[in-house]
Amino acid sequence: GDMDFSPIAPPDASKFVVSGYPESVDSDDEGATAYDLMVAGQAYPLDDPEIDLYHRHAADHCRALTNAPADGPERLALIYTLFDVSGEDIRVEPPLAVAFGRHITTGERVQIGPGCRLLDFAPIVIGDQTVLGCEVLIQTQMLPMNPAQRAERMAKAAPVEIGEDC
Numbered sequence: 196g197d198m199d200f201s202p203i204a205p206p207d208a209s210k211f212v213v214s215g216y217p218e219s220v221d222s223d224d225e226g227a228t229a230y231d232l233m234v235a236g237q238a239y240p241l242d243d244p245e246i247d248l249y250h251r252h253a254a255d256h257c258r259a260l261t262n263a264p265a266d267g268p269e270r271l272a273l274i275y276t277l278f279d280v281s282g283e284d285i286r287v288e289p290p291l292a293v294a295f296g297r298h299i300t301t302g303e304r305v306q307i308g309p310g311c312r313l314l315d316f317a318p319i320v321i322g323d324q325t326v327l328g329c330e331v332l333i334q335t336q337m338l339p340m341n342p343a344q345r346a347e348r349m350a351k352a353a354p355v356e357i358g359e360d361c
Contacts, residue, residue, distance in 0.1 A: 233316055233352055234298070241348045253277065253296045261289040282323060294336070302359065307331075317352035322359035333357075 227235070229243035239246070256277050263270040274280070274287050277296030282303030291311055293299065298315035302323035310330040313319055317335040321327070335352045339345045 233350075236317060236351060236353060238349045238351050241350055249295050249297075253293050256296065257289075257291050257293060260287065260291055298335075316350070318354040318356075320354070320356040322357055322361065324359055325357055325361045 228245055229239045230245045232239040256273055260270060260273045263273060274285055277293060279300040281300055284304045285301050287307045288309040290309060294314040294316050299313055299319045301321045304324045305321050306326045308327055308329040311327050312332045314334045314336060319333055319335060333355050335355055337351045
């Protein structure tokens with residue numbers, strides 16, 4: 196049959212309940228948490244309870260997205276909960292994997308194909324009218340190549356921006 200390219204409107208969040216991100220874990224240190232350092236692009240520890248909590252929460256949302264009916268409001272609610280959707284008409288075909296989801300911003304008319312892995316340890320911006328095909332991996336986390344440095348269990352993250360019409 197004919198393909199439907201009509202826009203999908205954002206969901207009315209009052210019609211269903213989707214939990215947001217859990218509250219932050221208190222840091223023992225004064226100042227920035229490991230999560231704050233990660234988002235700022237500074238070195239952060241890989242074994243951090245706050246980062247692990249957010250990552251597990253995003254994984255739960257991705258599993259729920261996979262199990263949600265294709266045309267149901269639950270799927271749209273999960274998409275709008277996971278991503279910062281700045282435009283209208285975002286389509287996501289599960290399965291999807293994200294590190295957090297909350298650091299992914301999408302523009303107008305974005306399509307994300309099945310099997311995509313968007314590992315948003317730093318911001319990922321996807322421009323208007325962009326299509327990510329099947330099995331696309333966008334990795335923002337960088338691990339040291341030197342084994343001695345890698346043994347310190349530290350990482351950094353850098354943002355990725357994909358322009359319009361890609």
